Amino acid sequence: MIPLDLPLIKGHPPRHLGGYTLHDSAAPVKVDLFIIGGGINGCGIARDAAGRGLSVVVAEQGDLAQATSSASTKLFHGGLRYLEYFEFRLVREALEERETLLVAMPHISWPMRFVLPYHRNMRFEGDTPTGRLMAAIMPWMKGRRPAWLIRLGLLLYDTLGGRKILPATRTLDLRSDPAGRPLQPKFLHAYEYSDCWIEDSKLVSLSARDAVIRGAKILTHTRVISAERRSDFWHVEIDGPNGRSSVTARALINAGGPWVEDIIRNVARINSSEGVRLVRGSHIVTRKLFDHDRCYFFQGTDGRIIFAIPYEQDFTLIGTTDMDHVGPPGSPVCTQEERDYLCAFASQYFAKPVTPAQVVWTYSGVRPLYNDGAKSATAATRDYVLSLDQNGPPLLNVFGGKITTHRRLAESALAKLAPFFPKATGNWTAKVPLPGGDFHHSKVADLTAELKSRHGFLTEYWAARLIRAYGTEATTLLNGAKTAADLGQDFGATLTEREVRWLMSHEFAQAAADVVWRRTKLGLRLSPEQIGTLDAFMARPTTAQSAHRAAE
Numbered sequence: 353m354i355p356l357d358l359p360l361i362k363g364h365p366p367r368h369l370g371g372y373t374l375h376d377s378a379a380p381v382k383v384d385l386f387i388i389g390g391g392i393n394g395c396g397i398a399r400d401a402a403g404r405g406l407s408v409v410v411a412e413q414g415d416l417a418q419a420t421s422s423a424s425t426k427l428f429h430g431g432l433r434y435l436e437y438f439e440f441r442l443v444r445e446a447l448e449e450r451e452t453l454l455v456a457m458p459h460i461s462w463p464m465r466f467v468l469p470y471h472r473n474m475r476f477e478g479d480t481p482t483g484r485l486m487a488a489i490m491p492w493m494k495g496r497r498p499a500w501l502i503r504l505g506l507l508l509y510d511t512l513g514g515r516k517i518l519p520a521t522r523t524l525d526l527r528s529d530p531a532g533r534p535l536q537p538k539f540l541h542a543y544e545y546s547d548c549w550i551e552d553s554k555l556v557s558l559s560a561r562d563a564v565i566r567g568a569k570i571l572t573h574t575r576v577i578s579a580e581r582r583s584d585f586w587h588v589e590i591d592g593p594n595g596r597s598s599v600t601a602r603a604l605i606n607a608g609g610p611w612v613e614d615i616i617r618n619v620a621r622i623n624s625s626e627g628v629r630l631v632r633g634s635h636i637v638t639r640k641l642f643d644h645d646r647c648y649f650f651q652g653t654d655g656r657i658i659f660a661i662p663y664e665q666d667f668t669l670i671g672t673t674d675m676d677h678v679g680p681p682g683s684p685v686c687t688q689e690e691r692d693y694l695c696a697f698a699s700q701y702f703a704k705p706v707t708p709a710q711v712v713w714t715y716s717g718v719r720p721l722y723n724d725g726a727k728s729a730t731a732a733t734r735d736y737v738l739s740l741d742q743n744g745p746p747l748l749n750v751f752g753g754k755i756t757t758h759r760r761l762a763e764s765a766l767a768k769l770a771p772f773f774p775k776a777t778g779n780w781t782a783k784v785p786l787p788g789g790d791f792h793h794s795k796v797a798d799l800t801a802e803l804k805s806r807h808g809f810l811t812e813y814w815a816a817r818l819i820r821a822y823g824t825e826a827t828t829l830l831n832g833a834k835t836a837a838d839l840g841q842d843f844g845a846t847l848t849e850r851e852v853r854w855l856m857s858h859e860f861a862q863a864a865a866d867v868v869w870r871r872t873k874l875g876l877r878l879s880p881e882q883i884g885t886l887d888a889f890m891a892r893p894t895t896a897q898s899a900h901r902a903a904e
């Protein structure tokens with residue numbers, strides 16, 4: 353048996369794991385929970401379970417958050433449009449979570465205001481319960497959304513989730529408010545409401561890091577090739593950087609996202625009637641289209657909605673589409689048709705049309721929705737479904753979910769498994785900060801100014817970027833640097849050797865793409881040559897070894 357060769361991560365606990373010792377025998381490692389999938393659901397459950405005293409191993413076939421969890425619209429939101437589907441449970445839970453999560457991660461999450469311009473031609477999504485109700489009681493509206501209904505929805509949105517930090521909805525006169533300037537003059541009025549931004553893939557790497565600090569093992573670039581029930585435990589075969597090995601576990605969690613069904617059928621080899629509906633969502637990024645810091649919520653004449661969001665200081669993010677995804681979920685791409693659709697949609701609102709030539713980057717992700725038989729991709733439920741298979745040692749399959757509800761999903765998952773782990777402690781994650789998030793959410797500007805005054809060479813942008821990425825840990829990362837040269841090799845766009853080494857030793861980064869597209873978004877500012885230089889630097893055996901030494 354090949355012993356598990358675990359990446360060394362700062363805060364890595366002793367090799368002793370929940371009563372079982374790694375690396376020391378020919379016997380497979382035995383743990384309480386084995387989790388397949390290093391997206392937000394796998395890492396969120398791992399963090400929660402480790403904090404309850406369970407021994408946990410997560411296996412991720414590539415980089416953390418390489419799939420859906422880095423391709424979201426990046427909102428902690430209740431989901432205004434789900435109200436039209438009467439998904440009140442989901443909306444309430446998500447609205448409550450926004451502030452709980454904001455408090456726990458004030459560096460990577462922040463409040464945002466959303467401007468919803470009103471025009472009488474905006475229509476309902478085709479076949480929603482609200483649409484059907486309105487067609488019955490106000491047939492003359494012919495699918496149009498009346499203003500009073502939007503106001504009612506926003507009133508519910510303001511009150512359902514027990515809002516304390518985020519400001520309430522207000523109405524705007526677009527003829528005088530700066531939010532009206534980039535829009536066509538036919539938009540006279542708007543509603544403005546609150547939700548939050550979240551750096552989705554950072555949330556995953558920080559959750560994984562916190563899980564490790566609490567005793568979990570995270571294996572990246574490690575694919576689960578089979579999982580088999582043997583009397584009262586699971587025997588899991590994995591294939592990682594050091595070849596094949598196995599782990600035994602008392603329970604198995606399938607958090608494989610878009611692969612959830614494939615894992616049930618082809619990894620665990622179980623016949624199940626449950627299935628996943630793969631719905632692709634694509635985004636486009638342009639240079640910034642407007643100068644203020646609010647987002648737009650645009651309703652289309654086709655019943656759909658999209659967002660236009662200020663992004664990475666100099667850009668605008670527009671999305672998303674909603675299309676049934678055919679084929680393997682591995683590398684979805686934004687098609688030309690989706691790109692053109694998003695440009696045309698946004699051009700119904702902006703005074704200057706948005707053209708495909710303005711698009712500087714696109715990304716695409718696949719929603720792993722529970723297949724509830726809905727007619728359209730847009731109508732399929734966004735709520736999560738946890739199905740527990742108890743035909744032997746437990747298997748918990750995770751379908752759907754939102755970044756916003758990942759913490760509650762983890763609590764529900766552990767509640768389902770509680771009968772199997774009577775010694776596990778109770779819920780604990782609400783408002784417990786992620787690494788670097790131990791400061792008040794109103795203090796970001798103060799922290800940034802402090803960092804800049806302590807390290808005089810930092811520009812405003814650079815200091816703000818570091819606080820947003822590392823919070824209170826930015827000071828530790830800079831480690832007293834007096835000049836930019838103290839931070840080692842300069843890869844461009846304020847990315848230095850010191851930061852790269854930190855990401856390798858603390859946040860599981862192994863290649864340039866992990867750094868420039870998931871732990872940061874500096875890929876938008878670096879040239880392909882600069883990214884190539886970074887890749888070569890990270891691939892050097894000496895870089896990896898010294899990053900590991902720094903973690904010990």
Ligand SMILES: Cc1cc2nc3c(=O)[nH]c(=O)nc-3n(C[C@H](O)[C@H](O)[C@H](O)COP(=O)(O)OP(=O)(O)OC[C@H]3O[C@@H](n4cnc5c(N)ncnc54)[C@H](O)[C@@H]3O)c2cc1C
Nearest residue numbers: 389391392393413419420421425427576609633754755756
């Ligand atoms: C376009 C779009 C926009 C969205 N916007 C929002 C939003 O604004 N707000 C919000 O709250 N939610 C949003 N969501 C939903 C949210 O992104 C997802 O619910 C969430 O990311 C799903 O996480 P996951 O961990 O289940 O899946 P994933 O992130 O896909 O993780 C599953 C992981 O399992 C790994 N895996 C699979 N098979 C194996 C194997 N055999 N061995 C090892 N590893 C394996 C995969 O590599 C993958 O990394 C959006 C989703 C999409 C697609």
